Amino acid sequence: MLHINSQSGKTASSSSNNNQSPWITQRERHIFGYELSIAEDHTCHSFMKPHPLFAWIHANKLDVILFDVLAKLCPLHPVVSYHDQTALWLSNPPSGSGNTVGIIIGRDKSNRLRIIGTNFMNSPTRSSKKPTQCIFDAYDSLSDNNLKIYRFIENEISARMTSNEMKIAAAIEHEAFKYRTMPIYILVIDGEHSYFAIETAMVSGNYPSDMSYEFAGELV
Numbered sequence: 001m002l003h004i005n006s007q008s009g010k011t012a013s014s015s016s017n018n019n020q021s022p023w024i025t026q027r028e029r030h031i032f033g034y035e036l037s038i039a040e041d042h043t044c045h046s047f048m049k050p051h052p053l054f055a056w057i058h059a060n061k062l063d064v065i066l067f068d069v070l071a072k073l074c075p076l077h078p079v080v081s082y083h084d085q086t087a088l089w090l091s092n093p094p095s096g097s098g099n100t101v102g103i104i105i106g107r108d109k110s111n112r113l114r115i116i117g118t119n120f121m122n123s124p125t126r127s128s129k130k131p132t133q134c135i136f137d138a139y140d141s142l143s144d145n146n147l148k149i150y151r152f153i154e155n156e157i158s159a160r161m162t163s164n165e166m167k168i169a170a171a172i173e174h175e176a177f178k179y180r181t182m183p184i185y186i187l188v189i190d191g192e193h194s195y196f197a198i199e200t201a202m203v204s205g206n207y208p209s210d211m212s213y214e215f216a217g218e219l220v
Helices: 031-040 052-059 063-073 135-140 146-160 163-179
Strands: 077-080 086-090 100-107 113-121 183-190 193-200 202-204
Touching: 031 052, 031 063, 031 193, 052 063, 052 183, 052 193, 063 100, 063 113, 100 135, 100 146, 113 135, 113 146, 135 146, 146 183, 163 183, 163 193
Parallel strands: 100 183
Antiparallel strands: 077 086, 086 202, 100 113, 183 193
16 A cells, blocks of 8 residues: 655655656656646636546645656656657556556545555456445455455456446557556545546657658659
8 A cells, every 4th residue: 555644745655766757757748647737727627627536636635646656556668769869658567468557546434545556456347346335444454465455456446437437448458558558547436436547657758850761752
């Protein structure tokens, strides 16, 4: 679990390396940063409604912590293009393939903000199981068993996904497979409500060019 230090605004698992992650330094270049920028800018809400999950994240002052969590679970690697410039960053699965990131955010019975996550669960599938009512109580009973933890997170995400979210997930999973990066599932539990954000682990870089490679003409 990633413990939140409300005094410092950091997670207990923060490191100096995480602070240099493009999730943090390039937040305007990935979808999570973009969605949070809308949630933060109230002047645009009359014509551009914020995504409910990111509105909740911002309202609970977890903006910075979210990027720290992404830096922990989704280490990014540069895709280098012309003149050694970074065209984008991807988060390759640590095991080579099959890794999926799952993050669950909410409050426990004492109203304390909690975040649990993994980067080696399987892709969620539509489940007939009912969601656990007291999710953090159930989590605390797992006794730091990594196998049980990742299965628990996977099952809780699966149990809350709608058919629409499954369609979104299918497209994201396909994109993640093509680019050898991890899909990310973020679930916020707010009482009876569940909010999802599903995306690929990808951060845009520069747009390097070398027009000496351009060609038009007969090849054979």
